[in-house]
Amino acid sequence: MVTLTINKTSVSVPEGTFLLKAVEEAGFTLPTLCHHEALAPYGACRLCMVVIIEPHRALVAACTYPVEEGLVVETDAPEAVQARRLALEFLMSRCPGSDVIGEMAKKEGVTASRFAMPPSEKADELCVLCGLCVRVCRDVIGAAAIGFIDRGTERKVGTPFELQSDACIGCGACAEVCPTGAIRMEDRGNERILHTWNTRIALCACPECGRFFTPQPTRFLKEMLPEIEAFWDVCPECRQHKTSRQWLNTTP
């Protein structure tokens, strides 16, 4: 275990823990958009900035900084607060319509951005380029259906050439992890439409009730996960009925 001091509170965490986790363990919160427990540290949004006082004063991103014995950290040192506020002001100006960012900013004492852009330009932008969707698709799902396109201010996320993806399995993990709800996905009839990725995925129909319930490409999991093979046979509701019936029949 490694012991460190955060805002005068002593906390012990396992070696290899990153500072953001330790801050939470100590009972404090920091804003973050690009961090997710299931993914490796990334350090892109620069919202979780804190100041290390000991051994050397430094402004660092808590999510990518590994804890060290005897570290003294202040989350509300002036340069940390200033860095978080500026990042939020810029993200507010990038995504003026995002309630998530608005709320986050309010908690940090920011109510308006000095960097507002002409309203038409970014009216419905919600993507903060945190890369969670890209990373979850590549590192957790293993599909790597989406990636970054262009660089700098032109950077965005999409499928290759922004066309229908043949790598997407329609699992929806991207929409699930997106912190700002920027990824639009809906199930309509026999298909799942991932509007943001210009991609449509066919759904399987339940042989019992006829309802469409899971993306066809996920069927490959059937062989990989024999223990839940039944999952792909019928829809969750029918399966529930089926198991309850079985259970009732077998119970004396």
Added chain:
Amino acid sequence: MKIKTPSDLEKLRDHGQSMLFPQGPRVSVGMATCGLAAGAGAVFDAFRQAADNLRFDLTLVATGCIGYCQEEPIVDVRMPGLGRVLYARMTPEGAGRLIRSLASGELPHENALASVPEEGPDIPKSAEVLSGLLTINTLPFYAKQHKIILRNSGLIDPRSIEEYAVRGGYHSLRLALLHLSPQDVIDEITRSGLRGRGGGGFPTGEKWQVCSHAAGAEKTIICNADEGDPGAYMDRTVLESDPYTVIEGMTIGGYAIGASHGYVYVRNEYPLAIERIHHAIETSRESGLLGEDILGSDFSFSIEVIRGAGAFVCGEETALIASIEGGLGEPRPRPPYPAVNGLWGKPTIINNVKTWASVAAIVEKGAEWYAGIGIEGNTGTAVFSLVGKIANTGLVEIPLGLSLDEMIQGIGGGGLDGKRVKAVQTGGPSGGCIPADLFHLPIDYESLKQAGSIMGSGGMVVMDEDTCMVDVARYFLNFTMEESCGKCTPCREGTRYMYTILTRIIEGEATPEDLALLEEIAMWVKGASLCGLGQTAPNPVLSTLRYFRDDYDAHVSEKRCPAGVCRALIRLIIEPEQCTGCGLCLRECPVDAVRGEKKAPHSIDADLCTRCRTCYDICPEGAVEIVR
């Protein structure tokens, strides 16, 4: 021929001796990119043609760059019995005349730049070769230089492993592989005080030590040749002029840390550098100086070239590694450092071209020799490309600790056309602008950092009184903004907004509050960005705000550009007294804003004029004036 033993190496050297110092005349044409751009290709052909026509027997060689780029095409002529002379600004016609002189047994005066004293067997060492001609080491441009990295540049044929061997090549590799332990090599580099010449300045030996101790059997060497600073071409020139020294350095490094494979990561915009390093790797492999059991030792090493697609950020080591792995060229947070966790997650040493080019010289001559050059903490030499508004431009290698003044006034010869030098920007687009009144500062990592700039990879852009510092800051910020990968918020959003403010300033639309905001954002981008690109991108802005506040204030408060550069804040007028009505400006103006009858004073329609300065640059009478 296969080089398997030290005596094979001796034979290689003997062979090279007859190539580098032939019995007949040797004419070497500087044909690195700088020479070729100045017309060296046609000069080379003209020499061949003239020699063939006269049936004159000479050794004609294409060499690399000797550094004095503005004097290119430079030709090095060695006449046994007479001497050795450098000829500058050679033309195809001049080449013909030169050959005729040589054929009649004399070294001509025309275009002679300097004589080169040398150790060669049949060249008079001390005597004045041509009356009134200085020797190369007394020319102001060369007098204070000390060549280690560039020791062979422009002197040898970069395609010839034999000529490299004559200049001491592979002596160090033999020494390391057959007489030193890997730890001895690391200790030697550590004691030399060599620091990373890519700009970071991290002690090279210390980095190698960490990598050598890092867990894992498989380790990798990378040579970073992804040079991308505008106006900088040090790494390109080393690869074009002396690729074998880079290969030898990397091989020694591989032996020291226990790596068996290396990569040269070079940008695809450097076709000649790629061709020459490829050729040198191929030749080394054929000779057995790369491959299995080098020089009879049990050490094996191979090198492969990876071409970068031209993203500036790929010069950052973690982005470079991601790029080699086939991923998106974007940086990741450090630690872990590549020395522990690098390419494919394995310990990796990345050093700049110039660092690798220093290694063989250090192993050959010893750590003490190297540590005696430069100043304490900043030992050895560094290469700079001295460009901009300066009399002598070129590639300069100096011992660290030389003052900026000695560099700019001494080597550079002061401002172009006698104009006053205003500032110098060191370290490329991420460096800062240092004002002339700080030119007493020594060129070393710490002093430049303290002055708000960086050493960087060796870019040195000189600015004179006609340079607007706000315009300069905006130019460099535009570069870093476009090259930002966009991963982290401060670098992506902050540079864009700083650029917006700077644009407002040069257009005369900024307020004093904008200046405060500019500084606030600059400090944030510097402090909160993920990688070196973002952390240094604000340097041009912060340093010009610090040293040239008057320039900013004039733009903001008086809506005036003191240097007369910013288009929105100047007017062009024609002084009727001086105008002869020649009509040149009238013909050349791209928007037809000039009015006037022939032989009568002309005038400029301010509403149509776009302040492009074509008339100002073209007027033979100097009658066009910039109203600031």
